Amino acid sequence: MDPYHDNPDEFLDHNGPVVTPRVGNARAEIFVETLKLCSDERITLVMQKISKLQELQQVLVRYNAEPAGPLKEVLKRRLSDMAKPSAEYSAMVRDALRAKGYDEVL
Secondary structure (H helix, E strand, C coil), X not given: CCCCCCCHHHCEEEECXXXXXXXXXXXXXXXXXXXXXXXXXXXXXHHHHHHHHHHHHHHHHHHHHCCCCHHHHHHHHHHHHHHCCCCCCHHXXXXXHHHCCCHHHC
16 A cells, blocks of 8 residues: 555544554555555554544634634634645544544634
8 A cells, every 4th residue: 555646534433542453454454564554563653643633633622612713713713724645644533533523624
């Protein structure tokens, strides 16, 4: 699986900071096992992803608290930027936003 040519969202599930292969997808299972994405060897990566989820949560709290207006639009754009494919951990961010019902920022 090549993340530059394949859409990781079709192969992988993001359970918080942990990546798991989509059930029934052999390519995804091989990819996750080969890169040891669910291994304790990846604790640093998991910690970085937890930090990203904390950042996302902080922006969501501000976004929810802000009344309609220019600052809310800035926060919405920030959330959208965090979910862009070129952003770090964007697939995890997109999954988190979808799970929380924030499809409007995607």
